[in-house]
Amino acid sequence: MLKIVLLRHGESVWNQENRFTGWTDVDLSAEGVRQARQAGALLRQHGYRFDVAYTSVLKRAIKTLDLALEEMDQLWIPVQKSWRLNERFYGALQGLNKAETIARYGAEQVRKWRRDPLEHPPALAPDDPRYPGHDARYAHLTARELPLTENLTETLARVLPYWTETIVPALRRRQQVLVCAHGNSLRALVQYIDHLTDAEVTQLDIPTGSPLVIELDDDLNRLQQYYLT
Numbered sequence: 001m002l003k004i005v006l007l008r009h010g011e012s013v014w015n016q017e018n019r020f021t022g023w024t025d026v027d028l029s030a031e032g033v034r035q036a037r038q039a040g041a042l043l044r045q046h047g048y049r050f051d052v053a054y055t056s057v058l059k060r061a062i063k064t065l066d067l068a069l070e071e072m073d074q075l076w077i078p079v080q081k082s083w084r085l086n087e088r089f090y091g092a093l094q095g096l097n098k099a100e101t102i103a104r105y106g107a108e109q110v111r112k113w114r115r116d117p118l119e120h121p122p123a124l125a126p127d128d129p130r131y132p133g134h135d136a137r138y139a140h141l142t143a144r145e146l147p148l149t150e151n152l153t154e155t156l157a158r159v160l161p162y163w164t165e166t167i168v169p170a171l172r173r174r175q176q177v178l179v180c181a182h183g184n185s186l187r188a189l190v191q192y193i194d195h196l197t198d199a200e201v202t203q204l205d206i207p208t209g210s211p212l213v214i215e216l217d218d219d220l221n222r223l224q225q226y227y228l229t
């Protein structure tokens with residue numbers, strides 16, 4: 001049996017302010033810091049030890065992982081960061097308040113932007129300061145890889161190579177793996193692992209700071225999944 005723990009970062013400042021975040025590199029809120037430590041304490045209490053951890057290049061996930069590993073006294077383990085684990089890129093919605101966006105475009109349109117796996121949020125223009133091509137951490141990406149907008153299906157398409165080429169080989173080496181990422185990059189991954197339909201993934205919400213344990217058989221079929229409490 002293979003086992004992996006997925007952890008969504010603790011609450012961020014923009015989660016608290018109810019703003020679309022995406023690839024914006026916002027920090028954890030004080031509550032998010034508490035949630036991250038609590039996640040680490042839970043993992044420690046349940047006896048989890050990790051050989052390797054994977055996270056995004058966004059500080060809310062990096063710091064959550066760090067705080068959780070500190071609680072476990074496992075700050076020493078190797079950590080790999082990849083843009084492929086970043087949050088779904090929210091295009092021109094990034095920075096907007098979600099309630100104000102509902103007031104402007106209507107609840108149904110905003111629900112689709114947020115949860116319909118095929119719906120694209122409005123795209124950014126490449127000269128927009130929010131375009132990731134202006135950011136040194138993405139300098140190695142090709143123009144095709146740099147998003148202007150992303151739906152959940154496209155998020156899955158860029159998460160998947162990291163899953164198959166990096167995370168699964170670690171699991172097959174029988175390493176204990178922790179992945180600390182984001183609401184939508186983890187939803188995309190769970191959709192893939194669990195073979196969820198587009199309708200089913202619409203209903204899936206992963207809470208901040210709650211370790212989600214997934215047990216898989218050797219063919220990577222999901223056996224069980226549960227949140228640690």
Ligand SMILES: O=C(O)[C@@H](CO)OP(=O)(O)O
Pocket residue numbers: 015019020021022023087088090114183184
């Ligand atoms: O703003 C975001 O990037 C995400 C996660 O906080 O929001 P949503 O849950 O609306 O997809």
